[in-house]
Amino acid sequence: MSWSPVLATGLLVALFTFTATAALAARALRPGDISVPDGFVVEVAAEGLSAPTMVAFDDRGRMIVAESGYCPDPDECPNGPGSPKVTRINSDGEKTVLAEGEVFGDELPVTSVAFNEGRIYVAHGGTISVVEEGGRLTDVVTGLPGQGDHQANQMVFKDGFLYLSVGTVTNSSVVGPDNAIFGWLKKPELRQFHDVPCTDVTLSGASFESENPLSEEPNVINPLGEEPKTVKTSPFSAFGTVQPAGQVVEGNPNGLITFGSSLRGSSDSKEAPDKVTSVQGTSWNWRSSGFFSQPNIALSGPTTEE
Numbered sequence: 605m606s607w608s609p610v611l612a613t614g615l616l617v618a619l620f621t622f623t624a625t626a627a628l629a630a631r632a633l634r635p636g637d638i639s640v641p642d643g644f645v646v647e648v649a650a651e652g653l654s655a656p657t658m659v660a661f662d663d664r665g666r667m668i669v670a671e672s673g674y675c676p677d678p679d680e681c682p683n684g685p686g687s688p689k690v691t692r693i694n695s696d697g698e699k700t701v702l703a704e705g706e707v708f709g710d711e712l713p714v715t716s717v718a719f720n721e722g723r724i725y726v727a728h729g730g731t732i733s734v735v736e737e738g739g740r741l742t743d744v745v746t747g748l749p750g751q752g753d754h755q756a757n758q759m760v761f762k763d764g765f766l767y768l769s770v771g772t773v774t775n776s777s778v779v780g781p782d783n784a785i786f787g788w789l790k791k792p793e794l795r796q797f798h799d800v801p802c803t804d805v806t807l808s809g810a811s812f813e814s815e816n817p818l819s820e821e822p823n824v825i826n827p828l829g830e831e832p833k834t835v836k837t838s839p840f841s842a843f844g845t846v847q848p849a850g851q852v853v854e855g856n857p858n859g860l861i862t863f864g865s866s867l868r869g870s871s872d873s874k875e876a877p878d879k880v881t882s883v884q885g886t887s888w889n890w891r892s893s894g895f896f897s898q899p900n901i902a903l904s905g906p907t908t909e910e
Contacts, residue, residue, distance in 0.1 A: 654686025672713035715757035779843040784817035809849025811836040
């Protein structure tokens, strides 16, 4: 089977949409069930992948796939989660793993890949790296806020700039049990993590009650006694924190831990024009919790390769 980048991207949309379920038990692939306009055909281009999250194509038309290896519920993954990797797939279906496993360190999951001027870029956690020979990674952007539900992802190059999105910590500005399912809320070092608005917000005093996914762990919400089965949490606050009416949450218009961001990067180096040396970010304060949309410059400065 052969494909062109444009056609193959269209063919793969259905296969790569539900990434969280891809690491679960194998399911029947029925491309004929997908409704497409006349003149289009959906066919299986690749299978046996581990929770794929994004596809790009190199200058020879070969498919580059980001495989997150993510499994949302260990009970539903009898063989455990897959290994995070970047995989190249030829038009005949032959697969070559370009980077895998421990090379990504704690910066997970693998969310995006892009190809530009002979180099393969991969987004993982809060880091953007170049995939080198032998499966090594060279970090070109680090320190992005990728520890919540939505990491740095969706990279694309255009007119000499690298564009990418940086997602929010939660889906609604309120930390809850769903964030424990993603895993980060259960990590002690991330339990104070929460969304930060792009401008100051005055809270109404509303809080949201939920089950306590940390109830079996001591001294998390109640350091002096038994953990409660349910807890209340205010918007833009750590899990289990209730803020009073009138509390002002300070916005962060000059940072990146915001309510959704997009970034672009460019190179200022004549010696290494293909390496990203500076980035600029634009963030939006938008989500379903009723706050207004307001673009702000979120970041402008040099990157690091340390």
